[in-house]
Amino acid sequence: MTIPEEATPQQVHDALQSLKNDLENFFQQLPPGPDRKLLDQILDSLDDTLTSLNQDGISANTVALNAAEDSMANPLQQLDNLQTELKAIAGNFAKAADILDKTANALSAVSSYFGIK
Amino acid sequence: MAKTLRLHVAALVLLSFLSGCSLSPLAKRTADFSSAAAATSIDTASAYQIVERAHYDTEVATLVANYDTDGFHPEKIKPFLKPEDQETRTRILNGLTQYAETLAEVSGDQPLADVDKQAAVLGNSLKDLSKSGALAPLAKSADTELNIAAAALDALGRALIEHRRDRKLPDILKQMKDPIQQICDLLWKDIGDPEKSGLRNQLKNDYATLIRKQTDFITDSKNLTAGERRAAIAELPKMLAAQADGDRTLAATQDALKQLALTHAALADTAAAKDAPGFKALLSALVEDGIQLHGFYEKQAAR
Numbered sequence: 001m002t003i004p005e006e007a008t009p010q011q012v013h014d015a016l017q018s019l020k021n022d023l024e025n026f027f028q029q030l031p032p033g034p035d036r037k038l039l040d041q042i043l044d045s046l047d048d049t050l051t052s053l054n055q056d057g058i059s060a061n062t063v064a065l066n067a068a069e070d071s072m073a074n075p076l077q078q079l080d081n082l083q084t085e086l087k088a089i090a091g092n093f094a095k096a097a098d099i100l101d102k103t104a105n106a107l108s109a110v111s112s113y114f115g116i117k
Numbered sequence: 118m119a120k121t122l123r124l125h126v127a128a129l130v131l132l133s134f135l136s137g138c139s140l141s142p143l144a145k146r147t148a149d150f151s152s153a154a155a156a157t158s159i160d161t162a163s164a165y166q167i168v169e170r171a172h173y174d175t176e177v178a179t180l181v182a183n184y185d186t187d188g189f190h191p192e193k194i195k196p197f198l199k200p201e202d203q204e205t206r207t208r209i210l211n212g213l214t215q216y217a218e219t220l221a222e223v224s225g226d227q228p229l230a231d232v233d234k235q236a237a238v239l240g241n242s243l244k245d246l247s248k249s250g251a252l253a254p255l256a257k258s259a260d261t262e263l264n265i266a267a268a269a270l271d272a273l274g275r276a277l278i279e280h281r282r283d284r285k286l287p288d289i290l291k292q293m294k295d296p297i298q299q300i301c302d303l304l305w306k307d308i309g310d311p312e313k314s315g316l317r318n319q320l321k322n323d324y325a326t327l328i329r330k331q332t333d334f335i336t337d338s339k340n341l342t343a344g345e346r347r348a349a350i351a352e353l354p355k356m357l358a359a360q361a362d363g364d365r366t367l368a369a370t371q372d373a374l375k376q377l378a379l380t381h382a383a384l385a386d387t388a389a390a391k392d393a394p395g396f397k398a399l400l401s402a403l404v405e406d407g408i409q410l411h412g413f414y415e416k417q418a419a420r
Contacts, residue, residue: 013313013314014312017313017318020322024329027329028332032337036333040329043326043329044179047322050318050319051172051197051322054314054315054316054318054319055198058199058307059199059202061303061306064303065205065206065303065304068209068300068303069208069296069300071295071296072212072216072293072297072300074292075289075292076219078289079219079220079223080219082281082282082286083219086278086282089278090231090274091231093270093271094232097236097238097267097270097271098238100266100270
């Protein structure tokens with residue numbers, strides 16, 4: 001396994017992953033003993049390094065995710081405003097219907113008061 | 118005067134009915150999209166949990182294996198995602214769910230239903246009034262006027278809500294097109310590839326470590342009874358199966374994210390169209406992906 005001097009994180013990852021896969025297979029074939037213990041420790045170190053590389057990759061995405069989140073702020077605010085507007089329209093029409101309802105009830109009450117049949 | 122008013126109101130009612138009382142095509146498509154989108158963003162949050170759980174199990178297995186030589190060091194158990202990375206994803210996925218839910222509310226028929234409900238209450242009062250026969254000529258005349266006014270109010274309310282929604286929603290969807298595409302791409306990238314990067318690679322490596330530690334335990338523990346040894350060995354294929362299931366779930370999450378971005382883009386692009394067969398096909402695929410994904414996550418939760 002050779003890692004170029006100017007290797008990208010992905011190239012380093014690929015090389016270490018390939019080494020880990022080979023060593024994991026080799027580990028399963030080794031009989032119990034000091035060699036296997038040593039290999040176990042090497043594999044633990046490789047795991048730590050690969051975990052760090054995966055974490056770094058995810059952290060790099062975080063920067064871009066935060067930027068995308070920022071660009072959502074304005075349209076989301078507009079969507080909230082639209083929701084408020086629609087609720088207000090519905091509320092106003094419901095109020096108008098309520099006034100008409102009260103008018104109808106008032107008419108009914110007047111007719112009952114005068115006992116008109 | 119009253120006759121003119123009646124004519125105006127009747128014309129409004131007719132106009133509103135002609136323009137259609139049900140949801141507009143865009144509102145209907147947006148409502149359908151929003152429920153599928155909310156389900157996808159909730160499931161995507163679970164992708165991170167699958168990997169965190171496997172990573173925690175691996176850290177514990179390593180701590181147990183190294184206990185005799187290193188002692189007890191619980192501080193070595195750390196979550197896979199750094200807190201700031203976790204926080205961003207939680208916020209983004211909550212934001213996506215919130216976006217989908219607000220879209221559902223805005224494009225659904227709740228605002229229209231509120232208007233209809235009040236109009237129905239009014240309609241019932243008018244019926245009672247006409248039954249009472251009170252103030253016969255006046256009531257009859259007022260009843261007719263009120264009836265027309267009630268119908269007009271309902272129709273006008275619906276028309277105004279539809280108009281406002283169809284005027285503003287396309288622009289909002291268009292503005293959200295790029296951010297949604299970027300977010301889905303980045304979350305897809307987070308999940309990565311089993312050999313190359315991201316959550317899938319981490320899951321693969323964590324399970325490989327778990328299997329190695331379990332193998333060590335079996336070979337190093339000379340005093341196990343036959344039953345204990347059998348049980349310990351039986352854990353190995355279970356771990357392999359869990360890794361395969363976990364990877365399938367993560368891959369399905371990637372498919373759903375890709376589908377979510379495509380469907381949202383189609384929704385934004387066809388905002389002005391009456392029919393959008395391309396959008397419908399993409400939405401069906403997104404719903405199908407969602408059902409499959411939900412099945413995978415239920416299996417994971419039962420583990």
